Amino acid sequence: MSQDSQHGKWTISDSDDDNDEALPPSGTRQSNPDQPAASSHSPRRSTSPPVPKLEPASAPVEVKAEPAQPSVSSLAIGSEARQLAAKNLLNPVKYETSPSLAGKRKKEVSDGSGWALSDSDDDDGDVKANSVSNLPKKVSPAPKAKKAKVEDERPPSPHGRTYYIDEPEDFFESSIPCLNDTYRFYLNKVTGLDRKYNNGALHIKDILSPLFGTLKESVQFNYCFDIPWMVNQFPPEFRDLPVLIVHGDKREAKARLLKQAQPFPHVRFCQAKLDIAFGTHHTKMMLLWYEEGFRVVILTSNLIRADWYQKTQGMWMSPLFPLLTKGSSESAGESPTFFKRDLLEYLASYRAQELEEWIQRIKEHDLSETRVYLLGSTPGRYVGADMERWGHLRLRKLLHDHTEPIPGEERWPVIGQFSSIGSMGLDKTKWLAGEFQRTLTTLGKSSLRSDTPVHLLFPSVDDVRTSLEGYPAGGSLPYSLQTAQKQLWLHSYFHRWNANTTGRSHAMPHIKTYMRASPDFTELAWFVVTSSNLSKAAWGALEKSNTQVMVRSYELGVLYLPSAFGMKTFPVLKDPFPVSSSSSGFPVPFDLPPVCYSPKDEPWIWNIPYNQAPDTHGNIWVPS
Known part of the structure; x- marks a missing residue:
């Protein structure tokens, strides 16, 4: 019907x-x-x-x-x-x-x-x-x-x-980000765009380029892999170096993954434990160990060609972390954001022998230059103080401890942008406008819990139809009919994916971002780039009269807070292309203010016909 x-x-x-x-x-x-x-x-x-x-x-x-x-x-x-x-x-x-x-x-x-x-x-x-x-x-x-x-x-x-169409000859020309690059937040290169809209953006070949360091070994955490394609992204001199794949595949999917790697003896595997039904290993991270040091890249792209082709993706790339001097204390090399401690805790949550040597390597490096907070999810049911270790309660804790109330904050909207939507219940109070909105509206010790505006950016059918990829872009926007028909209330929150000023409107988003903006959209109170889509599986949900939180999936992102950058708020960079590394403005990857769906717009539903x-x-x- x-x-x-x-x-x-x-x-x-x-x-x-x-x-x-x-x-x-x-x-x-x-x-x-x-x-x-x-x-x-x-x-x-x-x-x-x-x-x-x-x-x-x-x-x-x-x-x-x-x-x-x-x-x-x-x-x-x-x-x-x-x-x-x-x-x-x-x-x-x-x-x-x-x-x-x-x-x-x-x-x-x-x-x-x-x-x-x-x-x-x-x-x-x-x-x-x-x-x-x-x-x-x-x-x-x-x-x-x-x-x-x-x-x-x-x-x-x-x-x-x-x-696939050919990239221009200079598409893969790499350059090391400037040392004074304020945020170290990058978008991916998109085939088919004007060159200026790729200025400052990165392709996976750029990330793995010898210009970033002399690679010795790496770990690739991800949800989806094409092993032959991934291997080919490494430059020839690094192509046979050891690579550890951290994945969540089981049974037939695992067998297919292992089969892909048979021609590549340097590729090894670590299977993430998924003990809660319907959880996924959705984290996307690279650990890169160089002769010169160590680097972390947290991103939104799967390791498949389609994700690096004509989609909008985002990433945070760390500085090159140097080796600590021998005899340094265990607390040495920590950042003001405790990034090192939190990264080690996240890796330890896998309980995997394959990651032990990487945990030790990280301990031996100086991560003190990091100015972002790690924001992770790992599967489990948590009580007491452990409730604030993962998911949206982790974000709530960070916003409570490291931000300050803002005059008129009830008018500062929350903006969420994602590529997939989970089931949130038959009315908004079940999760979105309840516990999740309370997290997103936390600013310091403010007890204000007003009806803050919430704008959710999700592509409409017409956005997908007119995109660079056309309808196939909707294959990466899995909002299903079975979920949509149960939560029609959600669609009143929807706003168009719009990036006209950045020249990227037609590159459909696979990036996931969340932020709090001023009423005139010229300032940000905070910004998150993450693998977490809009779902309870990713962010966690309270249980047992709010005495327990349950998280299904592995996710990872970073939180930008102005206090870590010596600012009260982040100014919004109006036109982020071409990127200026020395700019103090934050390069928001879509147009502001968000544009609400018109009566003729409908959200993309991926498992019904559009003809x-x-x-x-x-x-x-x-x-x-």
């Missing part, structure tokens, strides 16, 4: 599945916190004439031919749903002048059916691998669809052998 709403018409399953996050249809990505963008189109070719050419998001770029057959690794990344999605990249569905589902949708709306809401009150987690809605694969075309004007040209499809209009590559989105 389907239902009209303030955000358009959604096709709804007749399934009685009560789980919050069902497995998407064959050809879509699994409803996990984040996965690579992939087309979920059924293999069907259009026989109708081409539609009018859309305005391209960027200047045409030469297409690079991929191998005729995709590599094993590209089809064996992560879940079964991801494998199916990768295979279906080879067979996009072209927009037809009579969209195949339009007639069915209109007919179903007329029957007056309501939402197919689940009777379950289960709000657990973001990931539940069950079968999904019975979305149709083939239906008859609408009888009276309006024919479009014919044009001869159309931008090339981003699928299959022509999915009313073609994307920037002339394709439609039809889960099969």
Whole structure:
């Protein structure tokens, strides 16, 4: 059935599945916190004439031919749903002048059916691998669809052998960040943008470049891996150095991951313990050990090509930490933010022998230059003082201890931006406007708990459709119908992903950020970049009359507080491109003020069809 709403018409399953996050249809990505963008189109070719050419998001770029057959690794990344999605990249569905589902949708709306809401009150987690809605694969075309004007040209499809385009020759030119770089916060490079919008941004090849240090060994913490691609990102002189992969895959997914690494004997593995159902190892971090010292990179990108291609990602890169002198005390090399202590505590939470040598190495280095606070989540149920070690209660504790109340703070909005949304209950008080909002509005010892404005940035269907990737960008925005239909109240919070002034509007976000801004959006009280999406699994949820907090997943981010930088607030950098390292303004990665959804906007739902209009590559989105 389907239902009209303030955000358009959604096709709804007749399934009685009560789980919050069902497995998407064959050809879509699994409803996990984040996965690579992939087309979920059924293999069907259009026989109708081409539609009018859309305005391209960027200047045409030469297409690079991929191998005729995709590599094993590209089809064996992560879940079964991801494998199916990768295979279906080879067979996009072209927009037809009579969209195949339009007639069915209109007919179903007329029957007056309501939402197919689940009777379950289960709000657990973001990931539940069950079968999904019975979305149709083939239906008859609408009888009276309006024919479009014919044009001869159309931008090339981003699928299959022509999915990736060549980066410009200077795309991977590396440069060491300036020593006076205030925040050490960077965006990723995006293929297809004007060069100035990549100025100061970093690609993974830049991060691993010898310009940053003479690498000896590294650890890669992440959620999703393409091992052959990852190995190829290292420069030739570092390509055979030891790499430890920290992951959360189990059973078949683990077997596929190990198979990917068989040609690379220098790659070893450490499996994160996930003792609570539906949790994931979602942390994204690099530990880089050099001849010259040690570095930490905390980021939002998976180790797959799609995440470094045409998405907006963010990262914090530490300074190069020097080796301490022999005989230094255990407390030596600590930062004012206690970053060293907290990083060691986070690594110890894995209880993994493979990380012991890295814990020892970190103890031997001087991390005192760090000016950010570590903000982590690890799976478990915590009581007493341990409740403030992880998740959003950790953020609340830091904001309480290291910020000060601000005059008129009730008018300072909270802004959250993310790429995935979990189940938060049938009304806003269950979690979002209750415990989580209390955390986000904490400023020092202020007892003010007013109804602070909350703006949530999440791409609309039109944002995805007109993006550089087109509809496949929605494969990395897994907000499922099964979750959305249970929390329609959430959609009144939604604002558009908008980055026009930065020139990055069309690079869909996979970055996750949270911040508190002044009413005129010229100052920040604090800023977070993290792997944590908007979910209880990532941030934790209170239990047992608020005497216990339960966290499902591993997550990691950093918190920027003005006090650690000798400021009262962070000034907002109005135009962060090209990046100026010496600027005191914080480079917020989207436009301010946020723009609320219009009545015509609807949030991207990744496991329903979108066939009313073609994307920037002339394709439609039809889960099969």
